[in-house]
Amino acid sequence: MFVLVVGGGKVGYYLAKELIESGHEVVLMEKDRGRAEQIADELGSIVVAHDGCEGRYLGEAGANRADIVTAVTGDDEDNLVICQMAKHHFDVRRTIARVNNPRNEALFRHLGVDEIISPTRMVLGSIEQDIPVHELLHLAALGGGELEIIEAHLQVDSPAVGRTPGDLTIPEGCSLFAVVRDGNPLPLRPDHVFRTGDKVIAIGRTECEELLHEQLIGSSS
Amino acid sequence: MKTVIVGCGRVGAVLADTLDRAGHEVIVVDTSTAAFDRLPASFGGNAVRGDGTDEGVLRRAGAADADLFLALTEGDNRNVIMAQLATEELGARRIVAKVNDPVRAAAYADLGLATICRTTLMADAIAGFLGLPMSGMPSVLPPGDLHHARAHRASDDAPVPPDAAAPQEA
Numbered sequence: 401m402f403v404l405v406v407g408g409g410k411v412g413y414y415l416a417k418e419l420i421e422s423g424h425e426v427v428l429m430e431k432d433r434g435r436a437e438q439i440a441d442e443l444g445s446i447v448v449a450h451d452g453c454e455g456r457y458l459g460e461a462g463a464n465r466a467d468i469v470t471a472v473t474g475d476d477e478d479n480l481v482i483c484q485m486a487k488h489h490f491d492v493r494r495t496i497a498r499v500n501n502p503r504n505e506a507l508f509r510h511l512g513v514d515e516i517i518s519p520t521r522m523v524l525g526s527i528e529q530d531i532p533v534h535e536l537l538h539l540a541a542l543g544g545g546e547l548e549i550i551e552a553h554l555q556v557d558s559p560a561v562g563r564t565p566g567d568l569t570i571p572e573g574c575s576l577f578a579v580v581r582d583g584n585p586l587p588l589r590p591d592h593v594f595r596t597g598d599k600v601i602a603i604g605r606t607e608c609e610e611l612l613h614e615q616l617i618g619s620s621s
Numbered sequence: 622m623k624t625v626i627v628g629c630g631r632v633g634a635v636l637a638d639t640l641d642r643a644g645h646e647v648i649v650v651d652t653s654t655a656a657f658d659r660l661p662a663s664f665g666g667n668a669v670r671g672d673g674t675d676e677g678v679l680r681r682a683g684a685a686d687a688d689l690f691l692a693l694t695e696g697d698n699r700n701v702i703m704a705q706l707a708t709e710e711l712g713a714r715r716i717v718a719k720v721n722d723p724v725r726a727a728a729y730a731d732l733g734l735a736t737i738c739r740t741t742l743m744a745d746a747i748a749g750f751l752g753l754p755m756s757g758m759p760s761v762l763p764p765g766d767l768h769h770a771r772a773h774r775a776s777d778d779a780p781v782p783p784d785a786a787a788p789q790e791a
Contacts, residue, residue: 453725455725456724476674476702477698477701478698480698480701480702481697481698484728484732485725485728488728488731489728501675503675503676503677504676507676507702507705
């Protein structure tokens with residue numbers, strides 16, 4: 401696979417290194433000449449010392465034959481432009497962007513970036529998992545962020561307690577598939593009676609989240 | 622007409638003053654308060670300090686539902702992201718983004734943004750003055766074959782609003 405990595409910071413550097421070790425063809429673009437030379441010394445002549453936002457240089461780096469373009473610079477606006485240029489100007493099939501401001505995630509998705517990696521969101525997610533909350537926990541995002549795996553921690557007053565999966569109105573585009581009880585993961589059976597402390601694992605479209613919350617935990621206040 | 626101008630450089634400041642004097646509602650956003658020194662003392666619009674690529678900043682500045690949104694900072698990519706933010710999230714009716722890289726300017730015109738490219742604009746102005754051949758690249762690009770429907774409706778065909786000089790709404 402030919403992967404074009406734009407941005408030679410820590411993320412771009414280690415990404416390129418890992419990809420090369422897995423046998424992929426990699427070109428890394430880094431606009432800072434000093435940094436580009438430093439990476440080239442370590443990884444070989446895979447570095448193009450130009451700005452990946454410039455259409456011309458993106459073309460020279462081989463964007464038109466790249467299977468994947470991944471934009472991992474520290475600037476959201478640069479990452480968006482790199483992915484959009486790759487997608488619409490060079491017909492790259494798959495684009496991946498790093499997003500720093502979590503509020504940009506929806507915009508990026510809406511504007512056609514295939515995959516969004518948000519370090520800020522990931523750290524937030526980890527912090528949330530350590531705090532007992534009456535909310536749904538986001539465990540993972542799939543399908544470029546359209547789908548997510550979430551966990552609902554049932555409380556005493558949760559409407560699902562004492563009921564079976566069939567008693568609940570599960571929104572379309574959403575599926576409950578497992579439950580963690582006393583630390584043991586169990587497949588969710590139709591005769592499972594939910595009780596306080598159950599952690600219900602579901603996969604669903606992001607827009608179903610509110611309905612799912614209502615069914616499992618209760619109306620959001 | 623409500624106009625939002627992000628980037629209070631020379632061009633941004635001149636346009637802000639012109640629109641303000643013509644009686645329009647003008648909001649100018651820049652990351653540096655020193656940039657607002659370019660506005661004349663008579664300027665009656667709002668000058669807000671903040672990052673124009675941040676949706677929260679733009680909303681707090683009152684930039685939602687603008688009739689006209691001009692992205693005029695020195696960063697092509699910043700202009701491009703905020704122009705798309707303005708159409709997709711903030712309901713701007715018409716936008717113009719300054720994009721100085723001619724390749725990017727053409728690519729974003731294809732994606733539905735009206736773009737102005739200072740590089741070809743200046744090069745052709747100089748070439749025209751000296752009687753040299755023109756670059757052959759357009760400087761003002763209307764939104765072309767569009768990829769989002771909302772941007773299509775928002776930006777029409779002309780990159781510059783014909784009613785910019787005459788106040789029609791308060």
